Amino acid sequence: MSLPSADADWWRNAVVYQVYPRSFADSDGDGIGDLDGVRAHVDHLARLGVDAVWLSPFYPSALADGGYDIDDHRDVAPELGDLAAFDAMTAALHEHGIRVIVDIVPNHTSDRHRWFRAALAAEPGSDERDRYVFRQGRGADGSEPPTDWESDFGGPAWTRLDDGWWYLHLFAPEQPDLNWDRRDVRDDYLETLAFWADRGVDGFRVDVANLLVKDLTEPLPDRAELATRTDGNHAYEDRDAVHEVYAEWRTLFDSYDPPRMAVAEAWVPAHRRARYASPESLGQAFNFDLLTAPWDAETWRRVIEENLDLAAESGSTSTWVLSNHDVIRHPSRYGITAAAGQPNEIGYIPAFGVDPEITVDTALGATRARAATLLMLALPGSAYLYQGEELGLFEVVEIDADKRQDPTFFRTGGERLGRDGCRVPLPWTSAPPSYGFSPEPAAAPPHLPQPAWFADLSLERETDDPTSSLSLYVAALALRRERAAGEGLTWVPAGPGVVHVVRPGGWHCLTNFGPEPVALPEGEVLLASGPLADGLVPADRTVWFREA
Structure with a gap:
């Protein structure tokens, strides 16, 4: 069951802790974090003082994109548990007053999803194929992609089938894009949202919320033309019609007591963000501006002012984020140095950890990260924390190519390292080989290798150290809860x-x-x-x- 309805607006100023389940805690020694591992560490989350946990995808998946390629949106990956384990974890979190937010991935399915398997088995032009985006190629023999669009992970956004037809995937080829013009697609996701809300889920984080609705009227524009389309008329980014989808979702959310919350991951210009955060739409939208902000007072002042104004415009509250599963951990970001003046960019900095001119001053990065965290936590609105940031973890760059998992690394030939470095399993203790991530002896090593320096930043080592990053977070969240009155x-x-x-x-x-x-x-x-x-x-x- 979900928590009492008295706090229907709990999310407005909540501290939300993101769990990347496969890297949080492994309960059975197979080297993969699981839902029982989350349940086993609820006491840590309660002591930390968070209001909610956001779970990155835990659904069945081939892991072409870290679990965001989903086979079944209403089940649990067997290596992570089952629905009974999900219910037990939810109950444990609720018993400690911690809400549960789950990731919903509506833009695409995996290529193993029952709908896509049916599409591959059907003829071109069939009803089954119409649930996705299929097109014929260009050129005399159709051997060229329908457009020159690029995948977000590198390489073309189209893959050709043996029958000559191409399908669209704005991410990995294993993530075919759905056709949201279809009523059955919209209805199926409403059923998915209700499935999880009925299990006691308190809210939803909506993956790439700006990409669902597309206008693929022929002739399709090329990349140069796409760049000129803004304010709702892009072929697939931030189209106005996407809010018709979310209006239906909001009706469903509001049918529950308390209403279910939702937060949009929508990389859109600031002046377009308020629509996603409106009460008629998802209700809240991520503000990622601090992920790209350099360590500069004027920039931070501008970001804070702009986002508080946007929150007032939407009637929502702002969200503040310094790290997540898609970006370089902020102690590393604030410590990056380079001859060319490397900026504090989001995600996949080319050659980070490879180019000897791009290094990290760890002392500087840690100092600035602590200062940034306290400033962020002092701001009105929601604060989203990423697992391990309470320990002051840095980005892990010492991962061999044969151990990497992120499709970005492989689709760019290693030019972009991708996001594996922020997804390395957590150090709960200072004892190798798994630093408490798995029970010992474990049947398998952690799915991503942990560096030896994790021993110095483990939960065990930091718990009783009053100067540690963990102690700072615990004290800050307690004071924030005590002092934060109003917005x-x-x-x-x-x-x-x-x-x-x-x-x-x-x-x-x-x-x-x-x-x-x-x-x-x-x-x-x-x-x-x-x-x-x-x-x-x-x-x-x-x-x-x-x-x-």
């Missing part, structure tokens, strides 16, 4: 390189982006991301304090 924020005038805000009740947050120390206003210090000295806030430091 307001007031800017306090500050000098260059400083961001200073105050929340209702006189709770201040000051971040010094550097490079010189700045004076700490009078008041009671509640928490700091690192040591303070002689009434000064050093460079790359955040402090929470209460007015004197």
Whole structure:
């Protein structure tokens, strides 16, 4: 059962912890994290103080894309458990007051899905094929793809079948795109949402929410023409009609007590984001702007102001994210150095970990990451944390090519390392070979190799260390829960390189982006991301304090 209806708006200012199930905790020693592993560590999540857990896909999958190629949206991958294990995990989380959000992947299925198998067995032009996007190729013999579109993972966005027809996949070939003009496709997803809501799921994270609805009227545009199409008339990105789909979803969500929440993963221009976050649509949308923001006070101030304005426009609250399963962990991102001035980019930085000119100053990265986390947690709205960031984990770059799993790595010939480095199984203890991820002796090693330096950043080692990243997160979430009243924020005038805000009740947050120390206003210090000295806030430091 879901939690009581008294907190129907719990999500507006929630701290949500993302679990990547295959890398969280392995309960049976097969080297793969599972749902029983999540249930076994509910006490950690409760001690951390999170309000909800978001589970990345746990469905049956061939893992062509880390589980986002789904065979059956209403079942559990056997290596991760079964529906009974899901129910037991949900009950355990709810008993600790922690809500459950699951990933919904509506743009595509896997190529092993019953619908796609039926499409492959059917004739061109059949009803079965119409559930997906099939086209004939160009050229005299149809041997050229229908368009020059590229997959998000590299390579063409079309794959040709033996009968000469091509199908669209905006991601991996194993992820054929659905045709959302079909009523049966829309109805089937409504049934899927109800299936999980009826099992007590409290909300949904909607994968690539901006891509579902497409206009593939002939002649199809090429990439150059696509780039000129904006504000709802792109062939497949952020079309206005996608909100007709989400209006139906919202009707379903609101039929439950409490209403189910949803958050859109929609990489769209900022002025288009509010529509996904409106009460008539999904209700909330990810703000990923801090994933691409350099460590710079003016940039952070602009991002915060813009996103609070967007939240007011939509009637929702903003979401704040520093790390997730698709991007380089933020301690590494903030520590990246290069002769050419490597920016803090999202995901797959070319040659990161390969080019000797691109290195990570781990001390600098860790210091800035702690400061960024405290500033992010001081902001009104939801905060989304990614598993392992509470331990201060860095991106793992020491993964051999034959151990990598991300399709981006293979489809770009290794030019983009992909996302394996942020998906390495967690270190629960400091003891190799699996650092507590699997019970010992395990039948198999962790599915991605763990580095030896994990021993220094394990949960076991950090638990009783008052200076550890874990201790900072525990203290910050406790203070946030205690102090965060209302959704307001007031800017306090500050000098260059400083961001200073105050929340209702006189709770201040000051971040010094550097490079010189700045004076700490009078008041009671509640928490700091690192040591303070002689009434000064050093460079790359955040402090929470209460007015004197």
